[in-house]
Amino acid sequence: VDAVTAMEGDGPIHGLPVDMRLIIAGDDPVATVSIAAVTIGYKAPHIEIGPIAIAHARGIGIGDPEKIEVVGERIEDVQMNFIKATCEVVEGWFPEVIIKDGASCRVCKAWIKFTLYMLKDSNFFEKFNKTGKKLYFFVGMEPPFPQDLEEVRKLAEKGIPIIFGSCAVHSLKNFYWVIVQGNLKDKVLMMPGCPPFAVQQQANAIIERSGVKLEEEEVEEAFKYVPTD
Numbered sequence: 350v351d352a353v354t355a356m357e358g359d360g361p362i363h364g365l366p367v368d369m370r371l372i373i374a375g376d377d378p379v380a381t382v383s384i385a386a387v388t389i390g391y392k393a394p395h396i397e398i399g400p401i402a403i404a405h406a407r408g409i410g411i412g413d414p415e416k417i418e419v420v421g422e423r424i425e426d427v428q429m430n431f432i433k434a435t436c437e438v439v440e441g442w443f444p445e446v447i448i449k450d451g452a453s454c455r456v457c458k459a460w461i462k463f464t465l466y467m468l469k470d471s472n473f474f475e476k477f478n479k480t481g482k483k484l485y486f487f488v489g490m491e492p493p494f495p496q497d498l499e500e501v502r503k504l505a506e507k508g509i510p511i512i513f514g515s516c517a518v519h520s521l522k523n524f525y526w527v528i529v530q531g532n533l534k535d536k537v538l539m540m541p542g543c544p545p546f547a548v549q550q551q552a553n554a555i556i557e558r559s560g561v562k563l564e565e566e567e568v569e570e571a572f573k574y575v576p577t578d
């Protein structure tokens with residue numbers, strides 16, 4: 350494991366670099382990543398981290414750090430407590446975004462976050478916040494989307510309502526046709542999918558609907574991690 354410069358937080362792209370100056374190696378890949386996990390602050394990776402837990406339980410390798418012999422640097426001398434990655438959208442990081450959650454799973458939240466990071470990398474928010482508007486994401490089963498058309502219109506004046514994910518789309522029930530065919534169809538964005546992983550299209554749709562103009566280089570910067578072929 351190359352931990353010379355590691356990353357904490359929202360890896361693998363949007364985390365923060367950590368200068369660990371460490372290489373972790375071993376002849377058991379499960380034990381090796383388990384010890385790597387301990388060095389970033391996990392206590393029992395064979396219980397706390399899904400892939401390590403499964404590999405340990407199936408006997409593919411040893412995941413219990415108590416049963417792994419470590420040579421070289423002592424763990425306590427190099428151990429750090431990393432900020433963990435999260436699927437939750439921390440609204441403080443995206444002040445122009447409001448998440449209205451029904452009963453969503455964390456996968457949809459993760460894809461909202463990827464979409465938002467893509468917008469952030471393009472400088473979208475710097476321009477969007479000058480409009481004084483917000484992005485309203487409705488996600489999960491039965492999110493609190495207004496069931497009164499006048500309320501939807503008012504919301505659309507304050508920002509862009511986005512129905513995100515198939516759970517939220519299906520929760521609209523008969524209201525769906527009013528949104529997609531009626532005079533609100535240009536005011537509400539619908540992003541179906543389970544999960545809705547077309548981040549580039551989603552980010553593009555938000556940019557287009559917002560009226561924000563981005564330079565070509567800004568878009569390239571944001572989309573550079575997305576395979577185009």
Ligand code: SF4
Pocket residue numbers: 452453454455456457488489490514515516517542543544545
């Ligand atoms: S649409 Fe899929 S990914 Fe999104 S909340 Fe529902 S089950 Fe989860």
